[in-house]
Amino acid sequence: MAHADAFADALEVASREGYSAVLVVISTPGGSVDAMLRIIERIDNSPVPVVAYVYPAGTTAWSAGTYILMASHVAAMAPNTVIGSCQPISYSPLGSAPVEDDKIINALVAVMSTHAESRNRNLTLARDFVVKNANVDDIEAYEYGAIEYRADSVARLLEAIDGRAVLLASGVVTLNTRGAAVDVYSMRPREAILNAISDPTVSSILFLVGLFALIYGFSAPGHGGEILGGIAILLALIGMGFDINVVSAVMMVIGAILLIYELATPGFGIFGISGVVILTFGALFLVPFSPEKWAVSGDWYSTFTYMIVAVGICVAALFLFAAIKVLQVRRRPPIVGTMIGDIVIPTENARPGEVIFVVYRGEYWQAKSAEGIVAGKKYRISGKEGVVLVLEESRP
Numbered sequence: 001m002a003h004a005d006a007f008a009d010a011l012e013v014a015s016r017e018g019y020s021a022v023l024v025v026i027s028t029p030g031g032s033v034d035a036m037l038r039i040i041e042r043i044d045n046s047p048v049p050v051v052a053y054v055y056p057a058g059t060t061a062w063s064a065g066t067y068i069l070m071a072s073h074v075a076a077m078a079p080n081t082v083i084g085s086c087q088p089i090s091y092s093p094l095g096s097a098p099v100e101d102d103k104i105i106n107a108l109v110a111v112m113s114t115h116a117e118s119r120n121r122n123l124t125l126a127r128d129f130v131v132k133n134a135n136v137d138d139i140e141a142y143e144y145g146a147i148e149y150r151a152d153s154v155a156r157l158l159e160a161i162d163g164r165a166v167l168l169a170s171g172v173v174t175l176n177t178r179g180a181a182v183d184v185y186s187m188r189p190r191e192a193i194l195n196a197i198s199d200p201t202v203s204s205i206l207f208l209v210g211l212f213a214l215i216y217g218f219s220a221p222g223h224g225g226e227i228l229g230g231i232a233i234l235l236a237l238i239g240m241g242f243d244i245n246v247v248s249a250v251m252m253v254i255g256a257i258l259l260i261y262e263l264a265t266p267g268f269g270i271f272g273i274s275g276v277v278i279l280t281f282g283a284l285f286l287v288p289f290s291p292e293k294w295a296v297s298g299d300w301y302s303t304f305t306y307m308i309v310a311v312g313i314c315v316a317a318l319f320l321f322a323a324i325k326v327l328q329v330r331r332r333p334p335i336v337g338t339m340i341g342d343i344v345i346p347t348e349n350a351r352p353g354e355v356i357f358v359v360y361r362g363e364y365w366q367a368k369s370a371e372g373i374v375a376g377k378k379y380r381i382s383g384k385e386g387v388v389l390v391l392e393e394s395r396p
Contacts, residue, residue, distance in 0.1 A: 002187070003031070004038040010185040014048045019183075020176045021049040021161075023154065024072065027056070030063030030085075040071040040115070049073045049166045049173055053157060054081040054138070062086075066129055067108075069147070071115040073166040074175075076149035076157050077138035083146070084135030086112065105130065122146050154182060205311050207236035211256050212318075251278050342381050343394055346373050355388055365389050 007024070014022045043050045052072035054061040059078075061069055062085040069075050069083060077083070088104050109130045116126035122145040128134040141147045148164075151157035162178035210232030217229055258275030342360070350356045350373035358367040360381075367389040369379065379391035 004035040004042075006185070006187045007039050008042050011042055011046050011048060011050075013185070015046075019048060020180055021051050021074075022046070023158075023182070024050060024052045024068070025055050025154075026052055026061040026065045026069060027054065027059035028061060028063075028065040030065060033064070036064040036067055037111070039068055040111070043068070043071050043073070045169050046073075047168065047170055049168065049175060051076065051157070051161060053151075053154070054078060054083060055154070057081065057152065062135075067112060067115075070112055070119065070121060070126055070129075073119070073168070074149070074161055074164065075119070075121070075147040076151055076161075077141055077147055079138055079150065079152055081138050082135055083141060084129050085133055086129040087131065087133040116146075120145075158182075203236045205307070206232045208311065210236060214256070254278055339381050339389075340383065343378050344381065344389075344391065345378055346375055346391075348375050349373060358389070358391075360389070367391050369393070 010022060013019075050072045051074040052069045054065070054069065054077040057078045057080045060082045061077075062083065066083045066086050086108065088108060109127055112126045112130050113123055116123050125134065125136070125144050125146050136144065136146065138147075138150050142150050149157060149160050151160055158177040158180055161175050164175045165172050166175065210229045213229030213232060217227070255275040255278035258278065339360070344358045344360050344367070346356065346358045346367070348356055350368065352370055352372045353368055354372075355366050355368045356373060357364045358379075359365075366387055367373075367379075369391040371393060373379065373391065378394040380394045381389050382392045383390040
């Protein structure tokens with residue numbers, strides 16, 4: 001939704017400061033249907049002409065990007081760019097498939113065809129984008145009347161559209177863009193952060209990493225894992241708009257419980273492995289990918305799946321390494337019992353009860369003696385008070 005908010009703000013700035021047009025550069029595999037519809041609504045009611053441009057060369061404006069392109073007052077593409085793939089797709093970690101539900105299809109066809117017709121664009125091709133998942137490159141789109149211009153740069157596009165009359169909600173406006181200066185709109189900090197974390201891949205990874213961090217924090221308090229985990233999970237929830245799959249959340253909680261239980265038992269066995277697997281699958285289903293909410297390409301779904309699985313494996317490997325180290329430390333024999341009776345040779349003098357540093361097994365330890373310490377003499381470790389060794393002079 002960050003892009004929708006930023007787009008609305010850009011239109012307000014353009015209207016208030018008297019800009020000739022708003023140029024929207026599109027390069028996307030798709031996105032949220034809600035955000036797409038908000039952007040289209042803003043275009044329909046914009047007091048400033050909106051020029052959509054698929055750019056740079058070699059990029060795509062699939063799915064949600066194509067809907068926005070067809071809704072814009074002027075549509076243009078750079079060489080070797082592609083639009084289309086607008087048929088809704090249902091998501092599953094095992095693969096994605098086109099949706100055949102007439103209710104969803106008809107709703108999206110209505111959005112696409114209504115705007116194509118109002119902009120005098122190819123109505124048949126607009127419907128095929130949704131119904132047949134059609135794709136066309138810039139040459140075909142221009143020849144079939146889906147767009148008005150082809151241009152290899154922003155400057156040439158502005159020169160080409162100069163003098164064109166466009167119909168806005170407020171009436172007909174003539175574009176005055178030849179030689180116009182281009183001011184780049186920058187997202188405000190809030191929108192930039194929201195844009196980064198609202199990507200389903202990023203938010204799912206944040207949630208996954210946050211849970212692992214919480215588990216590590218609870219198993220080894222004092223290292224900040226609880227704090228980092230809590231922050232990561234909160235950011236993930238904000239990015240998802242709190243619209244998460246409840247079953248996936250339950251799966252991830254169960255996985256976390258299994259991992260915590262595993263830490264309390266000897267070794268690393270079936271509970272730990274099950275926890276990692278359940279957490280990873282929970283992350284895959286965490287964000288609702290119903291077709292009425294998302295308009296993205298099948299390739300993006302595949303990339304999302306591979307990314308989550310790869311990150312899940314990497315984070316799980318790091319967690320297992322950390323958990324094993326924690327378990328090793330916890331199960332290590334008490335050091336106090338093994339050091340009693342060992343000999344140390346201090347290198348400095350100390351008064352009775354005065355604490356000094358001595359070297360024991362290559363490490364510096366604090367030490368004291370009720371009788372005082374003389375450098376160079378042998379002393380036996382008789383006990384330990386907190387972190388301070390208690391020494392007694394070693395006599396033959």
